[in-house]
Amino acid sequence: MAGPLDGKVAIVTGGGRGIGRALALGLGAAGAKVVVNDLGTSLQGESDGANPAEDVAAEIIAAGGQAVADNNSVSDPDGAEAMVKCAVGNFGRLDTVLNNAGIVRDGLFHKMSFDNFDSVTKVHLYGSYNVSRAAATVFREQESGSYVHFTSTAGLIGNLGQANYSSAKAGIAGLSRSIAIDMKRFGIRSNCIAPFALTRMVTSVPTGDTPEFAEKRKHMTAEKLVPMSVFLASDDASDVTGQVFAVRGNEIFVMSQPRPIRGLHRANGWTHDDIRDVFMPSVKNDLTPFETTMDVFFWDAI
């Protein structure tokens, strides 16, 4: 039976575990030839001596698909180039990049070390840039290609103890939108998914879940991310670009785009007193109430 990604070639970064593993297997089952990239790290980004990319590539092949493992780090620009060469060298082209690799090093902002900020940014934001940029040359020559980047509600909304991760994830949403603008003329698309899935990453984060939601979260498996990822990688999504979707269990959300809510113009410009006495009272009801846990914010919005 024909799959929606028959003939397509995909790179899945961080494809050895968690969501990435589900994506690599799911894309393989949908007909894609897959470069399963994974450095094999602990949750904090230290090498753990495992080679999960090899295991997942073997699983895809055993199921009748085509795959190759790649062990480069997304945070290394040369490694990203090698990853793209691996796709083109083995399978002759590249159609989609799923920027999924990630680590966390949580801590309250006022205690966060430079190293913990730097390493998380290098994997998420620089990692997404590196692999996207390396693929852009191939995409442009082909005049086709699709990026699916993994952002997070931690970045779109904010989260306790994750200033490094949140800023990198917000950066990925901006990266995606700008790629969508720059590369539209070549028929290349760029979208984001904000996933929810019970992986080792989530069990490490203090979510502030109520017992009821903790129970629900158990059903949010990594496999639930597959259909939306396959769809965005497929030609059926040829008119979908610059978007952010959240996927949580059986629910898919389209997230709002940052846009001005209300604007006031003053012919002679604004003084401090005008802002206090005129501008702020008139936008009072437009200010988004600020909460300290993203879950409260996200769930209340729906």
Ligand SMILES: NC(=O)c1ccc[n+]([C@@H]2O[C@H](COP(=O)([O-])OP(=O)(O)OC[C@H]3O[C@@H](n4cnc5c(N)ncnc54)[C@H](O)[C@@H]3O)[C@@H](O)[C@H]2O)c1
């Ligand atoms: N699980 C969730 O609910 C959730 C929520 C929001 C966002 N995300 C995002 O989804 C993505 C996947 O998360 P997950 O929960 O599956 O995490 P995970 O820890 O289970 O898997 C991440 C994988 O990335 C690999 N990796 C780490 N650094 C790498 C590097 N430099 N180069 C290549 N591979 C590297 C790891 O070895 C691991 O296999 C991440 O980008 C994460 O930030 C997850």
